Amino acid sequence: MSRFLLIGAPGAGKGTQAERLAQTFSIPAISTGDIFRFNVKNETALGKQAKAFMDRGEYVPDSLTNDLVRDRVSQADAVEGFLLDGFPRTGDQVVELDSILAEQGKSLDVVIQLTADTDEVVRRLLNRAIEQGRADDTEPVIRRRLEVYEEQTAPLISIYASRGIVIMIDGLGEVADVTERILEALAARGFEPGL
Numbered sequence: 001m002s003r004f005l006l007i008g009a010p011g012a013g014k015g016t017q018a019e020r021l022a023q024t025f026s027i028p029a030i031s032t033g034d035i036f037r038f039n040v041k042n043e044t045a046l047g048k049q050a051k052a053f054m055d056r057g058e059y060v061p062d063s064l065t066n067d068l069v070r071d072r073v074s075q076a077d078a079v080e081g082f083l084l085d086g087f088p089r090t091g092d093q094v095v096e097l098d099s100i101l102a103e104q105g106k107s108l109d110v111v112i113q114l115t116a117d118t119d120e121v122v123r124r125l126l127n128r129a130i131e132q133g134r135a136d137d138t139e140p141v142i143r144r145r146l147e148v149y150e151e152q153t154a155p156l157i158s159i160y161a162s163r164g165i166v167i168m169i170d171g172l173g174e175v176a177d178v179t180e181r182i183l184e185a186l187a188a189r190g191f192e193p194g195l
């Protein structure tokens with residue numbers, strides 16, 4: 001069983017690493033940002049509500065976010081484990097995730113904190129704006145997203161650290177090197193693919 005969470009500032013490389021780790025461990029990567037973007041693109045009711053928040057770099061309200069995660073982690077492919085990317089992002093969401101998992105007799109195993117300095121993440125996000133054209137990758141919105149991360153999400157790390165489940169990983173450098181660092185740190189905690 002591997003129930004992991006990736007946490008880090010926007011642009012720290014969570015999405016990229018989430019895909020690689022999910023593949024290595026044969027578990028689904030669950031990204032609330034991707035789920036919201038899918039809904040925005042397909043103009044669903046959820047997408048229409050979420051879009052206004054996302055375009056400003058603000059968090060989507062918990063009333064729209066929590067049920068979505070509850071449904072997703074309860075699906076069959078997540079029974080053996082999952083990697084959460086981008087949820088929880090607030091203290092209330094931590095409480096919500098704890099209760100969703102507790103209902104299933106489960107808990108998080110490891111929180112992988114990806115670090116990267118601000119100049120680097122702004123540079124990466126501006127590049128991604130050119131490559132992918134994400135509406136929330138314009139400079140003022142990027143700055144707001146970083147602010148919101150510092151205010152609302154960075155404090156979660158100490159909550160998980162007090163449970164002794166955080167591994168801190170330097171997110172700078174080649175993608176494959178960062179993956180290797182994460183895999184080593186997970187192995188040191190007894191989490192290896194195929195076990």
Ligand code: AMP
Binds near residue numbers: 032060
């Ligand atoms: P991400 O791709 O994880 O950076 O998410 C993109 C955007 O989706 C965020 O800036 C938020 O507007 C929204 N979002 C994703 N996950 C959450 C969450 N757990 N809580 C609230 N909003 C979220």
